[in-house]
Amino acid sequence: MGILVTLSWLVLLPAICFAPPLPLRPSTGTGTNPVIPAASEPAVTESEPVEESDEEVRHPLAEKVLRATLPAAHTPAKHGQTDGPYLIAQRTIVEDYCGWGWVRKEDDTWRQARWIAIEPTVGVCPIPHTFLPRPEDDNNQQYRFYGDFAPYRAYEPQADMWVDVFILKGFLSLGPAEPIRRDPPAQASSRPNRFAERGANMLRP
Numbered sequence: 001m002g003i004l005v006t007l008s009w010l011v012l013l014p015a016i017c018f019a020p021p022l023p024l025r026p027s028t029g030t031g032t033n034p035v036i037p038a039a040s041e042p043a044v045t046e047s048e049p050v051e052e053s054d055e056e057v058r059h060p061l062a063e064k065v066l067r068a069t070l071p072a073a074h075t076p077a078k079h080g081q082t083d084g085p086y087l088i089a090q091r092t093i094v095e096d097y098c099g100w101g102w103v104r105k106e107d108d109t110w111r112q113a114r115w116i117a118i119e120p121t122v123g124v125c126p127i128p129h130t131f132l133p134r135p136e137d138d139n140n141q142q143y144r145f146y147g148d149f150a151p152y153r154a155y156e157p158q159a160d161m162w163v164d165v166f167i168l169k170g171f172l173s174l175g176p177a178e179p180i181r182r183d184p185p186a187q188a189s190s191r192p193n194r195f196a197e198r199g200a201n202m203l204r205p
Contacts, residue, residue, distance in 0.1 A: 075138060080125025080170030082146050087166075089116075089145040090177055091129070091138045094184055098156045099163055100127070102180055103145060115184045116166045117154035121147070125170050142177040146170035159186035 090110075092101035104113035120126045128143060129135045150165035163185065 075128045075131045075141070075173050077173050078171075079128075080121070080146065080168070082144070082170040082172055084146060086144040086146050086172075088174075089143045089166075089171075090180060091141050091143075092180055092184075093136055093139045097158050097184055098154070099184060100166075102182075103166060110180050110182060113180075113182075114164055116164050119150065119165055119167050121167060121169050125168050127168065128171055128173070140177055140179050142174040144172040144174060146172075156186075159184070161186050 086106075087103040088106060089103045090101050098117065099115055100118035101116065102110060102113040103116050104110060118127055120130075125147075128141070129138045132138060145166065145168060147167045147169040150167050152165060153162040154165050155161075156163050
C-alpha cells in the first residue's frame with residue numbers, strides 16, 4: 001500500500017508542477033482601475049493651396065475716401081498764397097468746350113470778364129475742384145484768384161481759337177453764385193453745323 005502511494009505521488013507531482021497557469025479573471029470594475037484606451041489622434045487634413053494672383057490689389061487712399069464723402073463744392077475756404085492783387089473768378093462749365101470759367105477785376109462786370117484756362121502751381125495751390133469728388137461739383141462757385149496770367153495761351157479745338165491761361169497761386173472761396181448768362185468766346189461758332197469745313201488755325205493770335 002505504501003509503495004502505491006509513493007508511486008502515485010511521483011506521477012502526479014510533475015504534472016502539477018509543470019501545469020500551464022490558469023487564465024486571469026476579467027475585471028468587474030471594482031478594485032483596480034480599468035485600462036483606458038489611448039485617444040486616437042485626429043486626422044491631419046491638408047488645406048487647399050491659396051492661389052496667388054498676379055493682379056496688385058490697391059486699397060483706396062484715406063484722402064480719396066474722405067473726398068468721396070464731402071458734399072458738393074466743399075472746398076477749403078482758403079488755400080495757397082492769398083496775398084496781393086486778386087481777380088474775381090467763377091467756375092463755368094460749358095458742354096463740349098474747354099476752359100475753366102471767367103475772371104474779372106473787382107470793379108468790372110461779367111461783360112468785361114476774360115474766359116480762361118487754368119493751371120495749378122505744383123506744390124503751392126491745386127485747382128479748386130481737385131478737392132471734390134467730381135470736377136463739375138464746383139460749377140457756379142465763385143472765388144478770389146491770386147496769381148498771374150501765363151505768357152502763353154491754350155488752344156480750344158471746338159472753337160478753333162486760343163484762350164488765356166491763368167496760373168493759380170492761391171484762392172479764397174466766396175461760395176455759390178448765380179450762373180453767368182454769357183457764352184465763352186466764339187462758342188457760337190463751335191456749335192454743330194457751323195463752319196464745319198473750316199481748318200484749324202495753327203497760328204497763335
